[in-house]
Amino acid sequence: MTIEQNDDSEMEVNNNRALITGITGQDGSYLAEYLLSLGYEVHGIIRRASTFNTSRIDHILTDPHTPGTRLFLHYGDLADSEQLSNIIYNVQPQEIYHLAAQSHVRVSFDIPEYTGNISGLATTRILEMLRRSSRTIRFYQASSSELFGSSSPPQNEKTSFRPRSPYACAKAYAFSMTVNYREGYHLFATNGILFNHESPRRGEIFVTRKITQALARILAKKQEKIYLGNLEAKRDWGFAPEYVEAMWKILRNDEPQDFVIGTGQGHTVREFLESAFSYAGLDYEEYLEVDPRYFRPTEVDVVIADCTKARTKFGWNPKIQFDDLIKIMVDADMRASRLRPIGEGDEIIRKKFPDRWWKVD
Ligand code: NAP
Numbered sequence: 526m527t528i529e530q531n532d533d534s535e536m537e538v539n540n541n542r543a544l545i546t547g548i549t550g551q552d553g554s555y556l557a558e559y560l561l562s563l564g565y566e567v568h569g570i571i572r573r574a575s576t577f578n579t580s581r582i583d584h585i586l587t588d589p590h591t592p593g594t595r596l597f598l599h600y601g602d603l604a605d606s607e608q609l610s611n612i613i614y615n616v617q618p619q620e621i622y623h624l625a626a627q628s629h630v631r632v633s634f635d636i637p638e639y640t641g642n643i644s645g646l647a648t649t650r651i652l653e654m655l656r657r658s659s660r661t662i663r664f665y666q667a668s669s670s671e672l673f674g675s676s677s678p679p680q681n682e683k684t685s686f687r688p689r690s691p692y693a694c695a696k697a698y699a700f701s702m703t704v705n706y707r708e709g710y711h712l713f714a715t716n717g718i719l720f721n722h723e724s725p726r727r728g729e730i731f732v733t734r735k736i737t738q739a740l741a742r743i744l745a746k747k748q749e750k751i752y753l754g755n756l757e758a759k760r761d762w763g764f765a766p767e768y769v770e771a772m773w774k775i776l777r778n779d780e781p782q783d784f785v786i787g788t789g790q791g792h793t794v795r796e797f798l799e800s801a802f803s804y805a806g807l808d809y810e811e812y813l814e815v816d817p818r819y820f821r822p823t824e825v826d827v828v829i830a831d832c833t834k835a836r837t838k839f840g841w842n843p844k845i846q847f848d849d850l851i852k853i854m855v856d857a858d859m860r861a862s863r864l865r866p867i868g869e870g871d872e873i874i875r876k877k878f879p880d881r882w883w884k885v886d
């Protein structure tokens with residue numbers, strides 16, 4: 526484990542130094558790997574936990590005493606302004622990717638106050654530090670298609686926000702504060718309004734990963750049923766490694782701006798379930814139980830991205846669409862369940878990403 530001391534004694538001047546909040550999450554782990562592949566020195570904020578929470582980044586961690594180490598971790602929590610301030614002061618990054626959040630929409634209905642603090646107010650904590658100290662740091666805020674809520678698709682940068690959960694309300698506040706600090710204090714502060722993006726590293730309680738993991742466990746005879754909530758909601762699902770590349774590109778513009786990032790295609794949860802099970806030769810209806818505990822008090826029925834701006838400004842054109850994504854995730858979850866993957870997903874990765882920069886599923 527590489528946990529850096531909270532002093533600046535070992536920091537050297539480096540023009541490519543980034544700080545990532547949420548480095549242990551799906552996106553943070555891919556982004557760290559991507560930035561390392563570009564030659565960056567990467568610093569990540571990690572929470573203290575009673576169990577190891579670095580499984581997604583273990584393969585890129587090295588002992589900090591090893592010459593050439595470029596990945597450093599720092600203990601901190603988004604609720605702790607003082608420590609966030611220490612880390613930013615000591616690391617002196619050129620770029621901050623603020624990805625940490627209580628990111629589960631259903632859970633946000635159970636813990637709305639906490640979600641407001643961590644997924645909303647924490648952005649203000651960081652922006653205030655930047656305003657007071659270093660206005661040249663480029664700042665990326667992880668905004669979400671959940672902001673659009675009940676607004677009709679397709680949604681773009683001009684679509685109204687109609688948030689439908691405590692999570693989305695917290696993210697709407699964070700989005701607006703980012704815009705306000707950009708306009709009021711001339712910070713290089715940007716929002717990436719990312720639509721759902723998934724991968725073998727996706728948290729196991731998000732619906733895509735819940736489905737592909739359950740399918741693999743059913744095939745391995747470790748599970749009999751899958752229990753899900755609303756099957757008719759439509760999402761625009763893309764592949765997470767491509768989305769962290771977009772985060773980096775958003776910070777490369779001459780002027781700070783906000784961008785919508787997605788695939789432009791929408792599919793229902795039922796379609797995801799059907800396609801995953803049929804890839805493995807199974808009929809999902811034989812394994813499905815609907816459990817109302819997974820319904821949400823208010824639901825986002827349909828989000829589909831209009832990415833014209835990102836396509837025009839920096840050539841955003843994702844390689845992975847719905848069917849490919851499912852095969853990639855099913856293959857990886859079969860491997861995780863010690864089954865031989867069907868193989869089409871692995872082949873898609875080999876063909877579409879011959880020089881891929883991420884090294885493990
Ligand atoms: P994720 O896998 O849930 O990761 C969340 C990260 O935040 C983890 O590293 C987590 O640490 C950290 N974190 C949570 N609470 C924290 C706290 N109080 N202090 C410090 N760190 C804390 O989320 P993700 O899918 O990578 O998403 C990254 C960001 O993009 C999130 O802000 C999410 O809301 C947003 N977003 C995601 C999507 C998507 O489809 N994935 C789409 C749009 C926007 P632990 O590992 O210790 O839990």
Ligand code: G4F
Pocket residue numbers: 628629630631668669670671719720721722730731732733735752753754755756758759760794819820821824825
């Ligand atoms: O996978 P989900 O939990 O993702 P959701 O709510 O769209 O949020 C994710 O994407 C957002 C981007 O727009 C991020 F901002 C956010 O942080 C997160 O990463 O649910 C997708 C859909 C929902 O309509 C939900 O009601 O699947 C439906 N669903 C049906 N059964 C389920 C389940 N969702 C979960 N998590 N678990 C179920 O059993």
